[in-house]
Amino acid sequence: MSPPIEGSKPHAVEGGLLRNLSVSQLRKFALCERAWFFAKVLRLPERPLKARDLGTAVHAQLEHYLRTGQDVLGPLAAAGKCLLPAPGPDLLVEEHFGQPSPLFADGIPLTGYIDLVNARRLAEGVLRVTDHKTTKSIASYAATSEQLASAAHDAGIQMVGYGYWAVLAGERFPGLKRLELEHLYFQTHGAKLVCSVVATVSVEHVRDEWHTHVEPLARHMRDVARATSPSQVKPTWSACQKYGGCSFQALCLNSQSQGSKPMALMDRILKPQTPPAQAATSTLATAPTTPPAPAQAAPELELAAVLPPDAPKSNPALASIPAPEQPVQAASDEAPRRKRRTKAEMEAARVAEPTRPAEASLSLFVDCVPNCPAEPLAGYVGRMVAKIEQECGVVDIRVAPNDSPLAYGKWKGVLAATIRAEPPEPGTYAALGVAGSELMQVAVEALEPLCGMGHFVRGVR
Template sequence: MTPPVDLPKHGPSVIAGVIQRLSVSQLKRHKLCPRAWFFQKVMRVPEPSTGAQQVGTEGHAQLEHFLSTGEDVLGTFARAGAHLLPTPGADLLVEQELDGNPPLTAGCIPFTGFIDLVDARRLASDGVLRITDHKFTSNVASNAASAEQLADADTEPGLQMVGYGAWALSQVERFPGLRTLELEHLYYQTRGQRLAASVVATVPVEHVAHEWKAKVEPQVEVMKEHAQAARASDVPANYGPACGKYGGCPFMAKCLTGENKTMSLRDKLLNKVSESAPLTVAAVERDAPELPAVLPPDAPTPAPVQTAPEVAQATEQPAPKRRGRPRKAAEPEQPKGEMRVLFVDCIPTVFDGPKPEPLTSYVDTMHRKVAEAGGVDDVRFAGGDSVLGFGKWRGALAMAARAEPPCKGHYFVLGLAQSELTQVIVEALEPTFDIVIRGIR
């Protein structure tokens, strides 16, 4: 079905709680975390760009020019995948708009956006259409999706590629005789060795049509409901891995404190915690009852918690530290309750000391103290005019953590690689812990 009115291509996507248009990137963001989508598209909270996004933008521009004109302007990253690209030509659809006649829709809402590459050269002979999306990633081996994921709209990569496939199905006159879709992610590695890899899911058109109707259409109906929420806290959040994905959610601070109460809660937190007394996890949790846990009961259980028999045995033989002072051989043994012990990416299944507490609230509070001092909401996105800009926030956060470490006790950190804030604080505090135990990956 087509929308009842013509809509501007570049106008707001959500107006007064009503979704005007959608894109596959919006589907992906909402799938990853509905509240993050609400912040981005309904509240229109600015989202800073990253260096990785800049690399991807430049690489896409080079590939678009090469495939359209044949002129070799490929940079070092894109050139690694040149042998996987089709021969440039005017018959290729490069940066193809999703807008069409009829447009792709779900729940009567039109979709906009661009497909990197549509190759119809095998359509007449075999009924095959290949749809390609270029992906620039730091590590192909660990970040590439599987062919099964590309064909499944319940996954983030599949949601995108099924959407592109559904657009092709709507273009009956343009692609007559279409029977099979090849949904391809073409990866270009941006760190280390220059590599490229192609992952292709070959599926019949009936599969794409079913995935769109059975999985995407219901999601759009949920998005309509979420768009009408009065505040972000009324929209569910996927706490856990989604918070640290892609370098960390830019809306984390607002998500944890409430979008309309960020400043007042932060001031309340800072006023209640004495600047002269060391911060403790217990004090943070007591003085900030409005602050929700980063990992609520309904969050997926991290894998290390389920499989840690080796960690339980290692409590008496701690793993060596990456940095920090060596333990003194003649130092008398301290009572377990008076020691600082940190479990990184693991939790003991059997332990005769105090039950470890999450370090999450401490990290969040120290981040807020530094952000408040620098006059920003999130230190990671401090501009060049800020004293925390150009990465200076890392030193400031480390200094604050060393000045106000948590009290003696047992703590744990999960998903360290997914949170840059936690990485900085753990590295700063590591010399102050008597034992640091790291999970084996």
């Protein structure tokens, strides 16, 4: 669908009122309400994308070819020539919805253009409506025929909308019984592949889908259009990297942090759970007069903090040694002297200190192999990396887009914080090939402070 020329129509939202819609707006809203709010309510510009520019060029070539028959198709568009109908004046190319448009959603008029309407089989009651799509990978991103037929999916909103427009423009398409809703895909990376995905549906089907799914969606858009702040609008984090990446990611995260319920990046990555140490603190705070039974007492562990590399290492063993009782003294100007403990007292304290089970310790052998069974650390690191990639919607955290919270090396801090918050299960791990992997280097640095009760051994290279 080609957008109308900028300034050729009034703004979609004026004074908090939704004036007009397009199927692209409906689809954008279904994908992420907050992204639509930034673009249509706040009217913030979206950044240019090379992929979008390439798609515009391919659409222009296809439009000229289908209108005139002149073969101006570039290599990308030419790959799909075999799937295009023969050019001719009976084809409706870049067909406008009309003025006024017959298509409404919750009383709001829809405007727009359709790439191609082919009525050559209308005598059989069949009309084909086509939207041309450029995509990086057909296998990864092409919609299915089921999705095109359902307005519950963002791809289906568009095609059901086009189909319902044709139904409402019935005087132009007499005898219409079935609609072929087609996405014609052109792959932009790798092999020059093309693919036609078609959903054949009835007139009654598109009508039902529109009233069941799109009408309520437009009604909700009216409410969102009246919001006064992005923090009042629901975001969809899984959509951040779709279709080339959202232009408003940085603004979105800032808006979320200013809202009533902050949602920082780490809040989205980490599971909402209470660490055991915090849970114990909470229990003691609510019932200070009920000391825990001796059998349930557990050694208090020191939580690793984010410290500079040259900070002195802490010793949890010393932290657990109870301080000797000091007699109450009257206040004086002279600072009290610390009482020196004898060797016997220190030995008694060490014996009385609760010991941590051996299996509860974390040992890490870096670029060396221990003389005991050890689990490769790479498996754990891979799970943490995959978790961050899934939440942030990136293929590789090391090459995240420039507007991603992981860009410019920030992924290292996010990965380190994730590892410190969710360390591996106690045991012995071997990290091999660390010098050749930035991921493993970050993981080893993050885990080193957590090996206080176990072993941290680095091999000699």
